Amino acid sequence: MSNPQQLRYSKEHEWLSAVVEGVATVGITEHAANALGDVVFAQLPEVGETVTAGETCGELESTKSVSDLYSPVTGEVVESNQDVVEDPSLVNSAPFEGGWLFKVRVADEPQDLLSADEYTEFSGS
Amino acid sequence: MSTAPRLTALDAVHRALGATMTDFAGWDMPLRYGSERDEHIAVRTKAGLFDLSHMGEITVTGPEAVDFLNFSLVGNIGSIGVGRARYTMIVDADGGILDDLIVYRLGEAEAPEYMVVANASNAQVVLDALTARADGFDAEVRDDRDAYALLAVQGPESPGILKSLTDADLDGLKYYAGLPGTVAGVPALIARTGYTGEDGFELFVAPGDAEKLWGALMEAGEPVGLVPAGLSCRDTLRLEAGMPLYGHELTAELTPFDAGLGRVVKFEKTSQSDTFVGRAALAAAAERAETAPPRKLVGLVAAGRRVPRAGFSVVADGKVIGEVTSGAPSPTLGKPIAIAYVDAAHAAPGTEGVGVDIRGTHEPYEVVALPFYKRQK
Numbered sequence: 001m002s003n004p005q006q007l008r009y010s011k012e013h014e015w016l017s018a019v020v021e022g023v024a025t026v027g028i029t030e031h032a033a034n035a036l037g038d039v040v041f042a043q044l045p046e047v048g049e050t051v052t053a054g055e056t057c058g059e060l061e062s063t064k065s066v067s068d069l070y071s072p073v074t075g076e077v078v079e080s081n082q083d084v085v086e087d088p089s090l091v092n093s094a095p096f097e098g099g100w101l102f103k104v105r106v107a108d109e110p111q112d113l114l115s116a117d118e119y120t121e122f123s124g125s
Numbered sequence: 126m127s128t129a130p131r132l133t134a135l136d137a138v139h140r141a142l143g144a145t146m147t148d149f150a151g152w153d154m155p156l157r158y159g160s161e162r163d164e165h166i167a168v169r170t171k172a173g174l175f176d177l178s179h180m181g182e183i184t185v186t187g188p189e190a191v192d193f194l195n196f197s198l199v200g201n202i203g204s205i206g207v208g209r210a211r212y213t214m215i216v217d218a219d220g221g222i223l224d225d226l227i228v229y230r231l232g233e234a235e236a237p238e239y240m241v242v243a244n245a246s247n248a249q250v251v252l253d254a255l256t257a258r259a260d261g262f263d264a265e266v267r268d269d270r271d272a273y274a275l276l277a278v279q280g281p282e283s284p285g286i287l288k289s290l291t292d293a294d295l296d297g298l299k300y301y302a303g304l305p306g307t308v309a310g311v312p313a314l315i316a317r318t319g320y321t322g323e324d325g326f327e328l329f330v331a332p333g334d335a336e337k338l339w340g341a342l343m344e345a346g347e348p349v350g351l352v353p354a355g356l357s358c359r360d361t362l363r364l365e366a367g368m369p370l371y372g373h374e375l376t377a378e379l380t381p382f383d384a385g386l387g388r389v390v391k392f393e394k395t396s397q398s399d400t401f402v403g404r405a406a407l408a409a410a411a412e413r414a415e416t417a418p419p420r421k422l423v424g425l426v427a428a429g430r431r432v433p434r435a436g437f438s439v440v441a442d443g444k445v446i447g448e449v450t451s452g453a454p455s456p457t458l459g460k461p462i463a464i465a466y467v468d469a470a471h472a473a474p475g476t477e478g479v480g481v482d483i484r485g486t487h488e489p490y491e492v493v494a495l496p497f498y499k500r501q502k
Binding site: 034037038040041043061063064066089092 | 156361431453
């Protein structure tokens, strides 16, 4: 398992892409997807909703459990991934690609996100 | 006392396969090897190989073994034929379920021998209860938990896989029967039992033989799609098959009659005496069940995608009418399903307006008869 270098990571196991024209993409890491098991239901924040860094903004349900989804960043949601809503297993099969969760117009970027190497050490994988 | 989890004889195999391990009743057990959904589907369509070495085996021997088991358990043990198995329960004096069990009859009448298989989480409770109840009987209760590893091959391909490794008469081995034999050169008690809703076999072997048998089964089964399968898919498989799980559908607060399993209680037994532990309480529970039907165990199928979990309230017209005991996304149905105890008034299949309170939202559910899944024979 490798964590892409160009992303930054929260200790709640979300990743945040680089901000392009004010917008960044959010997903959960492969480590988190593996820990959840097969994801079967994703409740994602809706377009127009304001999410706050470190606060819950949805939930991911797997065979054995439900986990809160936290936002690694503060801002307004501009898109949520309907492919994942339709086929939640994308979170397992492509957590860093097709299994992204939502895009957010970034209002405030936390300074304490981890680099790929820091996250690898933090998560042990 | 050490709190380190116990390891099965197959622990190194699980780690080599990269299994996600979990603590289960004090044992470190494989939860899944890859995708639990893929493992589930493999068992339904091909075959899966499980390590169930955490189950608790207790051997009962002696001239009065039958009388002792009839006194200790709710079933009529005397009517089990040699080489057959029976699903039964052990209750306390109040009729509360201590565990559900499978009893295998191994010995002929002149040398009675039975193997009682308890759930891992209750094995000590069952062992202690049986040991205490043996007082006054010419019967011996032996803790054989360390004497066996248990492998299960489950799924439609399992008879073919096993036939390639044994000369035992598998065609003559009926469901809920067991016979001693040799599989891949390993002495085994071969039982046609399981907990998945599929045809399959459980193989009780010496722990020292477990790795050899696992390897032989994998080699024989891989060409037809056998995969290692963990406890996570075992739970969704048994849930689809409507099979109760201790701690969920069965608890010490419920009698077999409250759990809808009153049929396992036999008030007349093939013994000197029909007395057994819990008899008076169970007779009262049977009468109560007749006059004031208890909550019924039903199946629930979700209209939406949110998954009901054990402990969630079942609701109708804004009122709580029951409680979910087990819930999971069903790989076979492609929808979340649950087993729940609900008030008799809402228990009929097709009852309208039933929902489950999922973190504050009342999600609509269809009431169905159990099981959710029945294999084609």
